Amino acid sequence: xxxxxxxxxxxxxxxxxxxxxxxxxxKVDRAxxxxxxxxxxxxxxxxxxxxxxCKSLLKIRIGKDAVxxxxxxxxxxxxxxxxxxxxPAGHILGSAQIRVEVNGRVWVVSGDYKPQEDxxxxxxxxxxxxGFITECTFGLxxxxxxxxxxxxxxxxxxxxxxxxxxxxxxxxxxxxxxAQRVLAGLRKEIGSIYVHSAVYPFLEHYEQAGIKLPxxxxxxxxxxxxxxxxxxxAPPAVEDSTWTRKFRSARKGFASGWMAIRGARRxxxxxxxxxxxxxxxxxxxxxxxxxxGAEEIKVTHGNGDALTRxxxxxxMNCSILSGASIRGEEEE
Amino acid sequence: MREFAALFHDLDSLTKTNxxxxxxxxxxxDAPGEDSIWVCWFLSGNRIKGAVKTGELRNxxxxxxxxxxxxxxxxxxxxxxxxxxxxxxxxxxxxxxNLGLNDTIRKYLLPLRGQDTQERKVLLERTWDHLxxxxxxxxxxxxxxxxxxxxxxxxxxxxxxxxxxxxxAVISQRIAGNWTCDDLTxxxxxxxxxxxxxxxxxxxxxxxxxxxxxxxxxxxxxxxQVEWKWDGIRAQLLTTTAGGGMLWxxxxxxxxxxxxxxxxCIPYLPAGTCLDxxxxxxxxxxxxxxxxxQKRLGRKNPSSTxxxxxxxxxxxxxxxxxxxxxLRSLSMLERRAKLEFLMQGLPxxxxxxxxxxxxxxxxxxxGKRREESRERGVEGFMLKRKNSKYESGRIKGAWYKWKVxxxxxxxxxxxxxxxxxxxxxxYSDYSLAVWNESGELVTVxxxxxxLTNEEIEKVDKFVRKNITGKFGPVRSVKPKLVFEIxxxxxxxxxxxxxGVALRFPRIHRWRNDKKxxxxxxxxxxxxxxxxxxxxxxxxxxxxxxAGNLLLF
Numbered sequence: 001x002x003x004x005x006x007x008x009x010x011x012x013x014x015x016x017x018x019x020x021x022x023x024x025x026x027k028v029d030r031a032x033x034x035x036x037x038x039x040x041x042x043x044x045x046x047x048x049x050x051x052x053x054c055k056s057l058l059k060i061r062i063g064k065d066a067v068x069x070x071x072x073x074x075x076x077x078x079x080x081x082x083x084x085x086x087x088p089a090g091h092i093l094g095s096a097q098i099r100v101e102v103n104g105r106v107w108v109v110s111g112d113y114k115p116q117e118d119x120x121x122x123x124x125x126x127x128x129x130x131g132f133i134t135e136c137t138f139g140l141x142x143x144x145x146x147x148x149x150x151x152x153x154x155x156x157x158x159x160x161x162x163x164x165x166x167x168x169x170x171x172x173x174x175x176x177x178x179a180q181r182v183l184a185g186l187r188k189e190i191g192s193i194y195v196h197s198a199v200y201p202f203l204e205h206y207e208q209a210g211i212k213l214p215x216x217x218x219x220x221x222x223x224x225x226x227x228x229x230x231x232x233x234a235p236p237a238v239e240d241s242t243w244t245r246k247f248r249s250a251r252k253g254f255a256s257g258w259m260a261i262r263g264a265r266r267x268x269x270x271x272x273x274x275x276x277x278x279x280x281x282x283x284x285x286x287x288x289x290x291x292x293g294a295e296e297i298k299v300t301h302g303n304g305d306a307l308t309r310x311x312x313x314x315x316m317n318c319s320i321l322s323g324a325s326i327r328g329e330e331e332e
Numbered sequence: 333m334r335e336f337a338a339l340f341h342d343l344d345s346l347t348k349t350n351x352x353x354x355x356x357x358x359x360x361x362d363a364p365g366e367d368s369i370w371v372c373w374f375l376s377g378n379r380i381k382g383a384v385k386t387g388e389l390r391n392x393x394x395x396x397x398x399x400x401x402x403x404x405x406x407x408x409x410x411x412x413x414x415x416x417x418x419x420x421x422x423x424x425x426x427x428x429x430n431l432g433l434n435d436t437i438r439k440y441l442l443p444l445r446g447q448d449t450q451e452r453k454v455l456l457e458r459t460w461d462h463l464x465x466x467x468x469x470x471x472x473x474x475x476x477x478x479x480x481x482x483x484x485x486x487x488x489x490x491x492x493x494x495x496x497x498x499x500x501a502v503i504s505q506r507i508a509g510n511w512t513c514d515d516l517t518x519x520x521x522x523x524x525x526x527x528x529x530x531x532x533x534x535x536x537x538x539x540x541x542x543x544x545x546x547x548x549x550x551x552x553x554x555x556x557q558v559e560w561k562w563d564g565i566r567a568q569l570l571t572t573t574a575g576g577g578m579l580w581x582x583x584x585x586x587x588x589x590x591x592x593x594x595x596x597c598i599p600y601l602p603a604g605t606c607l608d609x610x611x612x613x614x615x616x617x618x619x620x621x622x623x624x625x626q627k628r629l630g631r632k633n634p635s636s637t638x639x640x641x642x643x644x645x646x647x648x649x650x651x652x653x654x655x656x657x658x659l660r661s662l663s664m665l666e667r668r669a670k671l672e673f674l675m676q677g678l679p680x681x682x683x684x685x686x687x688x689x690x691x692x693x694x695x696x697x698x699g700k701r702r703e704e705s706r707e708r709g710v711e712g713f714m715l716k717r718k719n720s721k722y723e724s725g726r727i728k729g730a731w732y733k734w735k736v737x738x739x740x741x742x743x744x745x746x747x748x749x750x751x752x753x754x755x756x757x758x759y760s761d762y763s764l765a766v767w768n769e770s771g772e773l774v775t776v777x778x779x780x781x782x783l784t785n786e787e788i789e790k791v792d793k794f795v796r797k798n799i800t801g802k803f804g805p806v807r808s809v810k811p812k813l814v815f816e817i818x819x820x821x822x823x824x825x826x827x828x829x830x831g832v833a834l835r836f837p838r839i840h841r842w843r844n845d846k847k848x849x850x851x852x853x854x855x856x857x858x859x860x861x862x863x864x865x866x867x868x869x870x871x872x873x874x875x876x877x878a879g880n881l882l883l884f
Contacts, residue, residue, distance in 0.1 A: 140403075140406060140407050140410055141397060141399055141403065141407060141421060142407045142410065142411055142417060142420040142421060144420070260420070261410070261411050261412075261416070261756060261757060262344065262413070262416055262756070263411070263412050263413070263752075263753060263754060263755065263756025263757055263758075264756070264757060266344075266753070266754045267754050267755065267756075267758065267785070269347055271345060271347065272345060305406075306403060306406045309402075309403075310399075310400070310403060313400065
């Protein structure tokens with residue numbers, strides 16, 4: 001990809017007019033970051049720019065001493081010969097689409113996004129543009145999300161049922177974004193809520209941003225707890241670790257968009273899968289892409305073949321952003 | 333349908349066999365008989381045939397979801413299950429339906445048969461409008477026929493046995509063979525008394541476990557009845573008390589129509605007799621290869637020409653009933669004696685033989701005899717404990733199969749395909765290749781099983797990063813991974829570029845230590861079957877008069 005606004009370099013998407021990269025790898029001078037997930041906000045760059053609410057979360061990832069500046073959503077600044085602004089992407093707290101304008105031409109880099117409602121982050125904003133670089137994690141029509149209150153209800157019913165059987169409920173969800181979204185929907189009167197230590201550090205930043213979360217307890221190494229009847233939120237990375245062994249009697253669930261397909265749940269031998277995603281579903285992708293009014297669409301992240309062909313057949317100028325990092329499908 | 337949908341989803345999410353059994357028992361206790369009987373029928377492995385074609389279903393759902401057909405196929409690839417794909421795309425509009433399972437099947441499923449495409453489309457559209465979200469997947473599972481829900485027939489029998497307080501073996505016999513929901517009722521299945529043997533149903537087959545330890549751990553040789561392990565089709569040949577006869581495969585399908593010459597034995601057997609044995613391809617020269625028997629499989633009412641060209645025999649090795657008396661609780665020794673006595677009295681022209689015993693004094697002598705297996709065209713030994721009853725299913729300790737060691741060869745993974753069911757969305761089906769004379773990798777086999785779940789996940793990650801091309805659902809991958817493949821034999825094949833195909837290939841282990849250059853050569857594989865470079869047979873190979881390569 002090389003156009004009047006952006007081009008693809010080894011480190012990632014680059015804006016020659018502004019001299020900055022977006023979500024780069026390696027070591028660059030100026031990195032603009034869409035959000036604080038580790039495959040977007042990486043350590044090692046000389047300076048960072050992100051949204052105001054993203055800043056403190058990003059620092060957990062890249063270190064306290066990193067040089068990080070931030071902008072409120074919607075505010076335009078001039079970088080070199082480009083005009084840059086951040087717009088809510090609705091993915092996690094502080095997540096942004098980055099709008100770059102050069103000589104009157106506008107490109108938007110979506111990062112990850114979701115137009116569906118989510119009480120733990122700023123709602124998605126549709127940004128008109130000439131070119132749109134979209135994610136495509138769930139780019140097939142079998143992925144269709146239910147409203148989040150339905151899923152919260154399912155989780156609470158499952159928790160209550162397990163409590164009645166005197167069993168702990170161990171719910172795997174990614175530590176930044178998904179875990180907080182799950183927490184925000186829990187009915188605290190059902191029982192105690194515990195979180196794994198990887199989830200805990202993010203919580204105070206959510207509270208500072210005014211997101212209401214229930215009271216939780218952090219699980220400390222070496223301490224004894226009675227988990228029966230309680231719910232435990234832990235990242236999926238610990239699923240096969242020794243940490244999980246102390247929950248042998250627990251019912252296990254996983255909150256992820258991947259759970260839309262039975263095979264994905266059965267393979268993990270989980271008791272329940274909750275279809276809760278931080279990404280756009282198929283209809284979300286289509287609506288947003290069409291809504292931007294972009295003449296040119298570039299698809300990155302995940303399996304973009306089907307989406308690209310589908311939009312192409314509808315007469316849209318859509319292609320895979322070749323050379324960009326195609327992320328593993330497991331991650332969300 | 334609501335109760336059935338709940339059963340389906342519960343069985344789908346319960347991970348422990350006992351919990352599933354409890355849930356099934358609960359269903360049979362609560363559900364009306366007209367619904368339960370369908371569950372018995374489906375879980376017995378039956379399916380409604382000819383309701384809809386896969387292609388039609390894809391077209392209908394594409395029209396309904398307003399999506400191109402190729403995109404439905406992409407979805408199917410990802411989901412790995414057509415019923416689930418359709419359920420996800422159909423988009424339920426209804427909150428709840430009030431029809432029972434029986435009514436749903438009779439109103440929405442059975443009428444699809446014998447309709448033309450347009451009528452089926454109209455009927456299915458109506459069904460989709462009617463079904464609730466929870467009912468979608470169970471309905472489509474019934475429609476497409478892939479209905480198992482992880483409940484084996486054995487567990488179905490256990491559940492029914494608990495509901496009716498009847499022996500599982502009795503239940504198993506009552507629901508064996510071909511029946512429909514119109515000619516069997518739940519009362520008959522669960523009846524605490526009553527005998528069905530007049531109907532000519534098979535007994536549940538006793539199955540052998542693979543011998544994994546040293547045979548010496550089994551105790552004294554004299555306590556075991558040893559036979560060759562025949563490579564044919566397991567079957568029961570039986571006569572009813574009314575004077576008729578039946579031939580049942582291990583899958584409890586009636587296969588009498590495929591082997592009319594075996595039914596000619598019926599008038600010579602006493603009424604109420606059941607023989608357990610193996611159908612083998614058997615010519616004037618004796619045992620023939622399994623590939624010869626394949627020419628008779630699935631062919632109903634074979635002509636007399638093919639019966640002459642591809643003759644078969646029934647090799648009996650057990651006697652389960654005689655004169656209407658159930659002999660299964662007698663010891664192997666006693667049953668064998670009765671079997672020998674029965675067989676001695678039969679005329680010689682019948683295609684009926686007894687599986688001979690192999691007698692050796694020590695396990696090590698037997699081990700030596702076992703080396704004759706490939707030469708003889710058998711798969712090794714069967715070991716049957718002389719004091720064992722005839723059990724239902726695979727009971728450890730009664731029957732063992734002591735197979736010859738498989739052939740092994742190192743092969744390179746050259747392409748992969750997404751798996752199904754538990755392995756949906758994982759690249760778990762692989763094509764494997766070896767080097768030919770011109771230094772190309774040529775495929776000789778496909779293999780699905782043998783890796784651990786962790787290994788499959790690792791291979792999946794590798795495949796996703798190393799895809800070099802797409803051919804429909806198949807992804808070619810950069811040759812890098814080397815697997816050791818075990819297989820039982822080699823056959824000439826036009827399907828693989830290499831000209832050979834392997835029998836029962838499976839992954840023996842992942843050879844992380846090997847590079848692709850270390851993989852085996854086609855000549856080695858051919859050598860196992862005694863073929864020469866041109867794929868033609870060299871000297872000393874075994875080939876029968878019709879040009880079939882003998883496997884062993």
